[in-house]
Amino acid sequence: MQRITITLPEELCTELDAFVQTRRYDTRSEAMRDLLRTALRVTAEAEPEGEAMGVLSYVYDHHLRDLASRLMDHHHAHHALTVTTSHVHLDHDTCLETVILRGPVRDLRTHADGILGQRGVMHGNLFLIPVESQDHGHGLAHHTHLHVKESF
Structure with missing residues (x-):
């Protein structure tokens, strides 16, 4: 031992x-x-396959040396997965960020792990919602909708 x-x-x-x-x-x-x-x-446990929407939420100490910069660099390296980001100042030391993500489950998990594993990130979670893309049309106007699935 x-x-x-x-x-x-x-x-x-x-x-x-x-x-x-x-x-x-x-x-x-x-x-x-x-x-x-x-x-x-x-x-x-087996990682689900397919496409998902993800909600990544985490709290971090913005005074920790270079943490905000490292987090931003990580987000930029995975920018294609991000739909939107919200940033809230909780107090003089801590911030809450919530990021809405879309993409392959494996990519969302990798991105979240890179954020949540940073020293100074105190709380965090990735919530995954299984989705699939479906073509949809109105006469000549064709577009894609996301359909929420029951499970992965």
């Missing part, structure tokens, strides 16, 4: 201790092993 060290904010450590007590773990290490196994299992 290997020993690793992690640094947690005080609030998260308090939540972990409450989790340990509620679930009756003997140690924080046992709880962390179970939480990590669960997270890895969920991540390893």
Whole structure:
């Protein structure tokens, strides 16, 4: 077995201790092993195929050195996936961004992982909505609509 060290904010450590007590773990290490196994299992599940709309929301510390610039560079590198972005200042230190995305599920997940994995991004989630493109016409005016599917 290997020993690793992690640094947690005080609030998260308090939540972990409450989790340990509620679930009756003997140690924080046992709880962390179970939480990590669960997270890895969920991540390893088969990624859905096809096209999707995605809602990527995250909170970050805009004072953290170069973080805002790194986030912007990442968004520019994946600009073809972005439909629109909203930016809200929560307080003097933190910002909330919500990005509406459209594209192949694999590409949306890759883009979201690149954002959510940045040091200084505190909370985040990607919500995926399965869609398919359908041609639609009104006389001579043909265009494409997105149709929301029940599942991937």
